[in-house]
Amino acid sequence: MDLLSALSLGELALSFSRVPLFPVFDLSYFIVSLLYLKYEPGAVELSRRHPAASWLCAMLHCFGSYILADLLLGEPVIDYFSNSSSVLLASAVWYLTFFCPLDLFYKCVSFLPVKLVFVAMKEVVRVRKIAVGIHHAHHHYHHGWFIMIATGWVKGSGVALMANFEQLLRGVWKPETNEILHMSFPSKASLYGAVLFTLQQTRWLPMSRATLIFLFTMFMVSCKVFLTATHSHGSPFDVLEGYVCP
Amino acid sequence: MDLLSALSLGELALSFSRVPLFPVFDLSYFIVSLLYLKYEPGAVELSRRHPAASWLCAMLHCFGSYILADLLLGEPVIDYFSNSSSVLLASAVWYLTFFCPLDLFYKCVSFLPVKLVFVAMKEVVRVRKIAVGIHHAHHHYHHGWFIMIATGWVKGSGVALMANFEQLLRGVWKPETNEILHMSFPSKASLYGAVLFTLQQTRWLPMSRATLIFLFTMFMVSCKVFLTATHSHGSPFDVLEGYVCP
Amino acid sequence: MDLLSALSLGELALSFSRVPLFPVFDLSYFIVSLLYLKYEPGAVELSRRHPAASWLCAMLHCFGSYILADLLLGEPVIDYFSNSSSVLLASAVWYLTFFCPLDLFYKCVSFLPVKLVFVAMKEVVRVRKIAVGIHHAHHHYHHGWFIMIATGWVKGSGVALMANFEQLLRGVWKPETNEILHMSFPSKASLYGAVLFTLQQTRWLPMSRATLIFLFTMFMVSCKVFLTATHSHGSPFDVLEGYVCP
Numbered sequence: 001m002d003l004l005s006a007l008s009l010g011e012l013a014l015s016f017s018r019v020p021l022f023p024v025f026d027l028s029y030f031i032v033s034l035l036y037l038k039y040e041p042g043a044v045e046l047s048r049r050h051p052a053a054s055w056l057c058a059m060l061h062c063f064g065s066y067i068l069a070d071l072l073l074g075e076p077v078i079d080y081f082s083n084s085s086s087v088l089l090a091s092a093v094w095y096l097t098f099f100c101p102l103d104l105f106y107k108c109v110s111f112l113p114v115k116l117v118f119v120a121m122k123e124v125v126r127v128r129k130i131a132v133g134i135h136h137a138h139h140h141y142h143h144g145w146f147i148m149i150a151t152g153w154v155k156g157s158g159v160a161l162m163a164n165f166e167q168l169l170r171g172v173w174k175p176e177t178n179e180i181l182h183m184s185f186p187s188k189a190s191l192y193g194a195v196l197f198t199l200q201q202t203r204w205l206p207m208s209r210a211t212l213i214f215l216f217t218m219f220m221v222s223c224k225v226f227l228t229a230t231h232s233h234g235s236p237f238d239v240l241e242g243y244v245c246p
Numbered sequence: 247m248d249l250l251s252a253l254s255l256g257e258l259a260l261s262f263s264r265v266p267l268f269p270v271f272d273l274s275y276f277i278v279s280l281l282y283l284k285y286e287p288g289a290v291e292l293s294r295r296h297p298a299a300s301w302l303c304a305m306l307h308c309f310g311s312y313i314l315a316d317l318l319l320g321e322p323v324i325d326y327f328s329n330s331s332s333v334l335l336a337s338a339v340w341y342l343t344f345f346c347p348l349d350l351f352y353k354c355v356s357f358l359p360v361k362l363v364f365v366a367m368k369e370v371v372r373v374r375k376i377a378v379g380i381h382h383a384h385h386h387y388h389h390g391w392f393i394m395i396a397t398g399w400v401k402g403s404g405v406a407l408m409a410n411f412e413q414l415l416r417g418v419w420k421p422e423t424n425e426i427l428h429m430s431f432p433s434k435a436s437l438y439g440a441v442l443f444t445l446q447q448t449r450w451l452p453m454s455r456a457t458l459i460f461l462f463t464m465f466m467v468s469c470k471v472f473l474t475a476t477h478s479h480g481s482p483f484d485v486l487e488g489y490v491c492p
Numbered sequence: 493m494d495l496l497s498a499l500s501l502g503e504l505a506l507s508f509s510r511v512p513l514f515p516v517f518d519l520s521y522f523i524v525s526l527l528y529l530k531y532e533p534g535a536v537e538l539s540r541r542h543p544a545a546s547w548l549c550a551m552l553h554c555f556g557s558y559i560l561a562d563l564l565l566g567e568p569v570i571d572y573f574s575n576s577s578s579v580l581l582a583s584a585v586w587y588l589t590f591f592c593p594l595d596l597f598y599k600c601v602s603f604l605p606v607k608l609v610f611v612a613m614k615e616v617v618r619v620r621k622i623a624v625g626i627h628h629a630h631h632h633y634h635h636g637w638f639i640m641i642a643t644g645w646v647k648g649s650g651v652a653l654m655a656n657f658e659q660l661l662r663g664v665w666k667p668e669t670n671e672i673l674h675m676s677f678p679s680k681a682s683l684y685g686a687v688l689f690t691l692q693q694t695r696w697l698p699m700s701r702a703t704l705i706f707l708f709t710m711f712m713v714s715c716k717v718f719l720t721a722t723h724s725h726g727s728p729f730d731v732l733e734g735y736v737c738p
Contacts, residue, residue, distance in 0.1 A: 053426045074568030076320030082390035144574035164660065168410065173421030175665030180545045299672045322566030328636035414656065419667030 013214035028121035030093040033061040047098040058094040060166050064159030119228050123220040129155040134197045148198040156190025185235035259460035274367035276339040277355050279307040293344040304340035306412050310405030365474050369466040375401040380443045394444040402436025431481035505706035520613035522585040523601050525553040539590040550586040552658050556651030611720045615712040621647040626689045640690040648682025677727035
């Protein structure tokens with residue numbers, strides 16, 4: 001019976017890790033990312049006055065993780081923009097988020113139950129990106145532990161790590177803070193996730209990649225859905241950290 | 247008769263697209279670029295007190311477009327500096343612009359009729375850079391529309407797109423503005439040109455590359471010469487834009 | 493007798509240029525670099541409140557030269573982090589410098605006679621880095637004079653050239669100054685060293701690479717030890733510069 005349940009979990013995880021992300025999950029990723037861009041003070045005025053800058057910011061929000069990972073690994077920083085369909089999809093979401101008549105699109109997707117679904121789907125993409133990033137880095141650097149962790153981390157954190165420069169594009173400059181100084185929950189979780197996936201990739205964690213993706217996705221989805229539902233800016237790690245460094 | 251005139255236009259365009267840029271046109275590019283650097287407040291004092299920083303700024307003004315395009319396409323950012331003769335030519339122009347006895351060089355090249363000739367020749371280089379940039383990007387990414395447009399755009403706009411960081415090198419920091427927020431005419435025209443050359447490269451614009459280079463150069467030369475002659479900071483696109491977004 | 497002494501100098505230089513840098517010399521490099529990080533105002537508080545940011549700054553101080561050189565030459569910017577043992581060694585030094593009980597480690601290494609030994613050994617690493625950097629750049633660009641000089645320079649200057657962005661990571665932003673505007677002695681000496689090694693590499697300086705490494709190391713060691721021992725922030729070049737540009 002136990003064997004059977006283990007088998008079915010393994011099979012479920014495997015099927016889950018093979019679900020294609022494009023277009024549905026990617027779409028959710030773009031929607032939630034651009035929702036957060038719209039929450040930024042001044043973002044709506046920017047889209048009216050300087051649509052080019054607003055669109056470029058939107059692209060950084062949607063594809064920041066690829067840009068940073070490409071920069072780290074010495075690949076063309078605009079490499080991912082060769083996926084014209086992804087860029088067009090993200091551009092369409094940007095247009096609808098900022099310019100939809102009556103703000104209908106924004107009202108629909110920011111309605112909490114709908115938003116929670118998208119938030120959950122965004123986390124699926126995030127975890128998959130971390131896993132793929134570490135696999136890619138491992139391909140180049142077989143024993144580059146730090147490189148694997150760094151690549152996974154930037155793939156998971158995305159635009160947050162270059163928030164200072166994304167703000168600069170919008171004419172805002174806040175040098176006194178940055179994501180490394182004040183890590184948000186997604187960045188911190190991405191870092192821990194990157195460590196786990198690196199351990200798995202180098203065979204120190206006796207678990208299949210699919211299972212780890214499945215379990216870590218479950219963790220991320222439940223945390224983020226809970227945090228979003230309760231409008232909380234805290235982090236489940238706070239308890240643990242308070243215990244370690246009182 | 248029509249056929250003949252078309253033939254001769256095609257031939258003229260072809261000959262025009264084969265005129266070598268080095269050294270005469272490149273020289274004009276350097277002269278006009280460094281004139282604009284000298285107009286910047288504080289640039290002359292900088293050249294006296296910190297010649298190394300001034301020279302580095304001058305290099306960014308002359309070769310910024312190559313640096314940015316190399317960064318985007320994942321090539322060594324100082325790749326173009328292997329053309330020692332170009333770098334030496336640009337350094338000579340920098341030296342003459344800032345340190346010529348009696349400021350003779352500056353007085354000569356900023357004399358309006360002379361300056362207009364150089365401005366016209368600079369636009370020839372700009373358009374050729376856009377065309378070459380898009381051809382190069384197309385070689386790497388056959389269907390990378392966005393990559394082609396981006397590469398052409400940075401090749402045309404050059405240092406303007408990294409003005410914030412060029413200023414930082416001189417100890418000036420103006421985060422509240424940047425070229426994306428307030429596009430100047432050359433940046434905007436480069437963007438439109440990049441779109442046109444991308445359409446041409448992907449066979450959507452039924453026109454030979456040489457003809458497009460010729461026509462777009464004529465457009466850029468006439469606009470820039472007119473704007474420079476009238477000391478105008480406006481843009482021929484203003485009328486169009488006012489009509490589209492009132 | 494002269495021949496014999498020349499021979500023995502050549503042999504000494506050759507043996508010297510073959511001394512492995514890892515781990516002893518590298519260790520000294522990390523110790524001195526992180527001492528300077530600890531001298532920065534706010535660095536100790538940062539290590540307490542934001543250890544992740546402090547560690548990242550420490551890595552920039554230890555490996556900044558590799559990051560910059562990789563960026564210039566279009567290689568993955570985190571390439572050097574594949575040397576896990578170097579990164580672990582640097583991390584251990586960072587931990588001891590900031591978190592050692594009773595600050596014992598800091599007190600030991602900042603005791604002047606001990607510090608002078610480490611400072612001397614750091615210069616050995618710096619000169620070797622310049623030589624290796626230029627050799628590497630020459631491999632890619634046989635006639636790229638400017639590229640060779642630039643690579644050698646960033647390999648010698650390291651984190652100083654990106655001090656603005658290293659400070660930004662710590663939440664400090666000082667746009668009014670940078671290393672190019674106000675070059676410190678090590679940066680200036682690295683630049684002159686890069687020119688010398690480039691001349692040697694391109695056979696314009698009739699001297700073996702080992703001899704130049706030996707002589708330039710002697711120069712750097714004596715200058716830096718003298719400057720550190722006298723707590724001076726001046727530069728031996730000041731006299732020369734005052735003479736050239738009065």
